[in-house]
Amino acid sequence: MWKWRLTAAGMNVLLGVPGVVPVWLIWYYLSNGPLADAGWTSREPTENDGMQLWLVIVVFVVAVFGVIWWLANDWARRRTALAPHVYWTAGALLTLVPTGVLVAGSV
Template identity: 80%
Template sequence: MWRWRLTAAGMNLLFGVPGVVPVWLLWYLLSNGPLANAGWTSREPTENDGMMLWLVIAVPVWAVFGIIWWLANEPLRPRAALAPPAYWTACVVLTLVPTGVLLAGSV
């Protein structure tokens, strides 16, 4: 049981390293779209091609990352002997850890 939990934790931490790219794409889209309109960020002044091009790039990246992440985690969930909500929450948090470390290190 513990071996599978540690395997899932390590795997999700490793998934977080390339997972920085989808998180960055999400932030870029939000900061040049709804968040900029709400006054939270300022729009990139050279971004004049519109957001559709970024969606054409971002959606396949999110889809591929999400499918691979889900396919890797689904077989481990029953073996980890955790309730599904606890398992999936822990997986998401552990996948976001590398992004958080980069954000903390950039301040």
């Protein structure tokens, strides 16, 4: 049983590598759209095409990544003995590890 736990953990970390793209797109949209409107961030000075196109791109990329992530984790969860809420929480956090490493390394 521990073999499947390690497999699921490794799979989520590996899924986090391409998962950097949806996280970045969400941040880019929020920082140039609603957060800039609220005065919490400043807009990208060269971003003058509007945010509607970015919203379409963000929704599509996040939806595709979400479906792939969910299907892979649904398959792996059935092979582990972990409770569902523990598995899904750990899977989501492990998927964010590569993004956290890149953010920490950029400081």
